[in-house]
Amino acid sequence: MTDSNTPSLEITLFRGWSDKGCYVWSPFVTKLELRLRLSNVSYQTAAGSMRAAPTGKIPYVEVREKDQPSLPTSAVGDSTLIAKYLTERGVIDDLNANLDASVKAQDLAMRALVEDRLYFFNMRERWIDNFYIQRDHVLTALSYPLRVVVGLMIHRTHCQTLHGQGTGRYSADEARRFREDIWTSLHGLLEESRKKALERCGGADDGSCFWCLGGDGPTECDTSVFGFVCSALIAKSSPESKEFVRNLPAVLDYATRIHGKYLPDYEKWD
Numbered sequence: 001m002t003d004s005n006t007p008s009l010e011i012t013l014f015r016g017w018s019d020k021g022c023y024v025w026s027p028f029v030t031k032l033e034l035r036l037r038l039s040n041v042s043y044q045t046a047a048g049s050m051r052a053a054p055t056g057k058i059p060y061v062e063v064r065e066k067d068q069p070s071l072p073t074s075a076v077g078d079s080t081l082i083a084k085y086l087t088e089r090g091v092i093d094d095l096n097a098n099l100d101a102s103v104k105a106q107d108l109a110m111r112a113l114v115e116d117r118l119y120f121f122n123m124r125e126r127w128i129d130n131f132y133i134q135r136d137h138v139l140t141a142l143s144y145p146l147r148v149v150v151g152l153m154i155h156r157t158h159c160q161t162l163h164g165q166g167t168g169r170y171s172a173d174e175a176r177r178f179r180e181d182i183w184t185s186l187h188g189l190l191e192e193s194r195k196k197a198l199e200r201c202g203g204a205d206d207g208s209c210f211w212c213l214g215g216d217g218p219t220e221c222d223t224s225v226f227g228f229v230c231s232a233l234i235a236k237s238s239p240e241s242k243e244f245v246r247n248l249p250a251v252l253d254y255a256t257r258i259h260g261k262y263l264p265d266y267e268k269w270d
């Protein structure tokens with residue numbers, strides 16, 4: 001549990017794995033953890049299961065009213081919907097409240113870049129190119145025979161999804177280049193943001209965080225981008241992405257500063 005400002009709700013975040021003290025491989029879980037920690041909100045973690053998740057995906061949360069413990073818990077799924085719900089309940093701050101319309105649009109575009117584009121290249125690298133590593137990690141709770149059967153079903157579903165969405169139709173080289181273009185563009189953006197942050201404090205780097213859109217505080221897209229950077233650095237089923245990201249100094253610096261300030265209790269990537 002982190003220190004709390006929070007008040008009325010007891011929050012359990014289901015992360016897919018128990019893995020105490022570690023990041024999990026899902027970028028959406030880490031996105032939500034950073035989102036909670038930016039508002040200094042207390043929460044507990046548990047493994048949960050896809051079957052219990054309201055959307056069939058992780059992350060999801062269960063919330064209980066602290067002052068009315070007899071009420072049933074509510075379950076909410078999807079990292080964005082969870083953040084919206086907690087914002088509306090006044091539990092976390094609305095990070096984008098004071099942005100003007102064009103910056104809000106940039107923020108949404110950055111989230112879409114990672115959550116709705118990079119996501120599919122990750123799915124391909126993990127579930128197709130490095131299937132056995134991904135299967136054995138995701139289905140670790142299952143016996144080996146079940147893992148084989150369920151793994152095959154997931155593989156088939158993901159192949160169909162990637163074919164329908166289009167990412168599955170590229171050659172391996174094309175897919176790699178598209179994926180690397182995303183990381184390279186993020187690196188360029190973060191280099192500029194770091195420069196702006198340094199200029200704001202007169203060139204003296206005190207090790208503070210800098211943020212994607214170059215402002216003096218985080219916006220929603222920082223939680224998504226951090227989630228995807230962290231996931232690329234820790235997941236063993238995306239070795240090419242890891243190697244590529246490890247060679248992007250501004251991306252590493254961005255994630256290292258956020259890790260140090262907001263998630264220092266988690267084991268860091270190597």
Ligand SMILES: N[C@@H](CCC(=O)N[C@@H](CS)C(=O)NCC(=O)O)C(=O)O
Pocket residue numbers: 025026027028050056057058059077078079080
């Ligand atoms: N839009 C969802 C995406 C969540 C998601 O795709 N989670 C993946 C793990 S990274 C998952 O649970 N996949 C299982 C499945 O697709 O069946 C969110 O923001 O929470």
